[in-house]
Amino acid sequence: MQEPPTTATPPSGPPAGDGEPPRPSRRRPRVKKLRLLLIFTGLSALALVSTVFGMMMAVASDLPQLENRAEYQRAKNSIVYSDGDEPTKLARLTGNENRILLAEEQISPNLTNALIAIEDRRFYEHEGVDYRGIARALFQDILARRAAQGGSTITQQFVKNALAAQAERTVFQKLREAALAYHLERQWTKQKILTQYLNSVYFGNGAYGVEAAVRTYFGDGSEVVVDPYTGELVEVPEDPATSGDEAAAATVSPAEAALLAGMIASPSLYDPVQNPKTSRARRDLVLQRMYEQEMITRAEYEEGVREDLPGPDDIQPPQPHSNEPYFTTWLTQQLVDRFGAGAVFGGGLEVTTTLNPELQDAAEAAISSRLGAIGPSASLVAIENRTGEVKAMVGGPDYAERPFNLATQGHRQPGSSFKPFILIRALADGVSPDATFTSEPKQFPVPGSRTEKFVVNNYEDSYSGIASLWSATTNSDNAVYAELGLKVGTKRVARLAHRMGVKTEISTNPAMTLGGLTEGLTPLELAYAYSTIANRGVRVSGSLASSENGPVAIESVKGGGRDIVNEARKERVFSDAVGDTTQRMLELVVASGTGTSAQIGEFAAGKTGTTENYGDAWFVGFNKEITVAVWVGYPDELRPMETEYLGGPVAGGTYPAEIWRDVLLAWIGIRDRIRAERAARQAARENPGTSTDTYVPATPSTPTDGGDVPVDDGDGAAAEPAPDTGGDTGGGSQPAEPTPAPTPAPTPAPEPTPAPTPAPAPTPAPAPAPGGGGGAAAPE
Known part of the structure; x- marks a missing residue:
């Protein structure tokens, strides 16, 4: 509110000087305002100091409790349960049994230096709270218009971890943590704070504490074996704090220390196997900071950036207390990202998951019965279409022997199983499934x-001359799909795949039209993306999804003051008309094309995929309720499978389709039994004293959500003019599709397995990384 103007009244008496009246004074109101401002500022400062002092005194009594919890915490284990009316116990999550507490002298200076360099470079200068750091972080946040930089010190982070605080905290909680950090630094030495912090922080892959982390990522020659689910330690690791042995953490190199210190901010984002590019960049950044702060020499820096990251076979995580370790390990990282390591491993959470134990057992049995113990491995993911929930996951044959999860981490070339992304992009652009293309060698x-x-x-220079999109899809015609993919645009195909559920960055070179990607896809990604087709263009996720717009593994979380239930989230990616046509076209693949071994006696649709020299084989498909992706290959190398299928090659229509069929038949049995039991219970309620001996299940409907809308590429691409897609009958309107052939009876004799085409030139497949694969698609 503005102060009203002041009018000065001239004093009475004779005029001064030359007879002119004196001018009114303007200085007194300004002095008054300044005085009020100074008084207000002083009172505000006094109030702030009083508040801070009062908070300091209020939290001082928490310090003994904080120290006890940090060093002698008796955490309450979290329990993970399966899905279902009678859930079974899947896992027990505990951090203390695998955590080994170290003394100050047992931790390498490289580790403490790396931690300080990346997390708190003024650690030895501040007293628990770095006001300069807070100001710097605030300035960076303003410039970036987002929370780009944190301002908390190592001491504050330790307090947060010790209190098992959630990721989202109130302002008062953050102030309380800052006050505790200030008090703690007056009672503990800097070195003790560093030691306790490194003993309590989570490094991912089940590694709680720095000693467990060094053993997990770099090994120490010992192995910790835990009996799956009983939790009994078969062999307890030596505790260097009491045995006198040298701790593994005492001998880490600067590069190893930099990798671990860099992972603290986000163990999943900087996981060296899951995200090697970001992990290497983060490690090198830590090394650069260490060099800039004169913690290492130039030679050590250069040597460190040349060191390789640990690969899938190098990582030896502690054996989880779980009878489904691949699934629960993947799930655990989601819980840590959402609730924090302290709450997950010591907060007594009760987590209900989406895993169906019966289907999981059936999936494992299908793989072992088809492949046996010798030869290629297999990975599998099953997702319920209606909910986006993961119902089964097989990440490999033996977690204890090889914990690398092929289902979530195994990026392999998809081959022709990538073609539906091109098909959907073309149909959404108006290309008719009846459009014809020339099937001939092309450049x-x-x-x-x-x-x-x-x-x-x-394959074998076998061409049909003129092929409709129907027949090109059924027979997996490379010549047609390469032309179609290039005409609709590889970048637009990649954007569509991402909106359907693929997370991996997709290369957009010409080879991608045949599934020849720079980095392959995982079974989880393909299963989730295909479930969008099963839902007629609607991608289903949830509030507790594994990632933003990702599949769901958690149904609910209780305990520690939480009672959270997953809520379904849906987004339309392409129209239901495009979804219906795609389903019919992929149904023909199973009915009369390359996927006949996947027939189940009811609606089934899918796509085979086989890469160059039979290095990777896929079948990804769905019925009305569930989508399943199956990959078969050698996990450690791109090794041709030319004789592994009854003396012949392994293609997508062989082992993968057969495993898929076994799993779907198991699902149908589970589904029909549950329906019959529910119908019987309903009949008993309506007619007490009677029973229902026979029940014919109704055919479930596919969810519909929204109308006939164009595909949105995620960047306004829906509004852009579709490129000319050619074809003898052109694009534009879609004539009525021919009625697809009826689904034959199940268990047909498998068709002869074709061999793959040579890799398209001049874009060679990339050299496979561990757990990855290379090569272009081939007709199956």
Whole structure:
């Protein structure tokens, strides 16, 4: 509110000087305002100091409790349960049994230096709260217009971990933590704070504390074996704090220390196996900070950035207390990301998951019965269409022997199982499934090159001359799909795949039209993306999903003051009309194409995938209720499977389709039994004293959500003009599709397995990383 104008009254008496009256004074009101401002500022400062002092005194009594919890905490285990009316116990999550507490002298200076360099460079200068750091972080946040930089010190982070605080805290909680940090630094030495922090922090892959982390990521020659689910330690690791042995954490190199220190901020984001690019960049950043702060020499820095990251076979996580370790390990990281390690491993949570024990057992049995113990491995993910929930996951044959999860971490070339993304993009652009294309050897120019050509051939130079999109899909015609993919645009295909559920970055070179990607896809990604097709264009996720717009593994979380239930979230990616047509076209693949071994006696649709030299084989498909992706191959290398299927090659229509069929038949049995039991209970309620001996289940409907809408690429691409897709009958309107052939009776004799086409040139498949694969698609 503005102060009203002041009018000065001239004093009475004779005029001064030359007879003019004196001018009114303007200084007194300004002095008054300044005085009020100073008084207000002083009172505000006094109030702030009083508040801070009062808070300091109020939290001082918490310090003994904080120290006890940090060093002698008796955490309450969290329990993980399966899905179902009578859930079974899947796992017990505990941090203390696998955590080994170290003394100050047992931790390498490289570790403490790396931690300080990346998390709190003024650690030895502040007293628990770094006001300069807070100001710097606030300034960076303002420039970036987001929370770009944190301002908490190592001491504050330790307090947060010791209190098992949630990721989302109130302002008062943060102030309380800051006050506790200030008090703690007056009672503990800096070195003790560093030691306790490193003993309590979570490094991912089940590694709680720095000693467990060093053993997990770099090994120490010993092995900790826990009997699955009983939790009995078969062999207890030596505790270097009491045995006198040298701790593994005492001998880490600067590069190893930098990797671990960099992972603290986000163990999943900087996981060296799951995200090697971001992990290496983060490690190198820590090494650079260490060099800039004169903690290492130039030679140590250069040597460190040249060191390889630990690979899938190098990582030896503590054996989880679980009878489904692949699933629960994947789930545990989601819980840690959402609730914090302290709450997960010591907060007594009760977690109900989406895993169906019966289907999980059936999936494991299908793989072992088809493949046995010798030869290629298999991975599998099953997702319920209606909910987006993961119902089964097989990450490998033996977690104790190889904890690398092929289902979530195994990026392999998808081959022709990538073609439905091109198909949907084309149908959404108005290309008719009746449109015809020439099926013949083709060459396409490579963008950015004047001489190189992208050469595409079909298997054994077998071409149909003129092929409709129906037949090209049924027979997996490379020549047609390469042309179609390039005309609709590889970048637009990649954007569509991401909106359908693929998380991995997709290369957009010409080879991607045949599934030749720079980095392959995982069974989890393909199963989730195909479930969008099963839902007629609707991607289903949830509030407790594994990632933003990802599949769901958690149904509910209770305990520790929490009672959270997953809520379904749906987004339309393409129209139901496009979804219906895609389903019919993929149904023909199972009915009369390359996937006949997947027939189950009712509606089934899917796509086979086989890469160059039979290095990877896929079948991804769905019925009305569930989508399943199956991969078969050698996990450690791109090894041709030329004789592993009854003396012949392993293609998508062989082992993968057969395993898929076994799992779907098991699901149908579970589904029909549950329906019959529910019908019997309903009949008993309506007619007491009677029973229902026979029950014919109704056919479930596929969820519909929304109308006939264009595909949105996620960047306004829905509004862009679709490129000319050619074809003899062109694009534009869609004539009525021919009625697909009826689904034959189940258990047909498998068709002869074709061999793959040579890899298209000049875009060679990338050299596979551990757990990855290379090669382009081949007709199955």
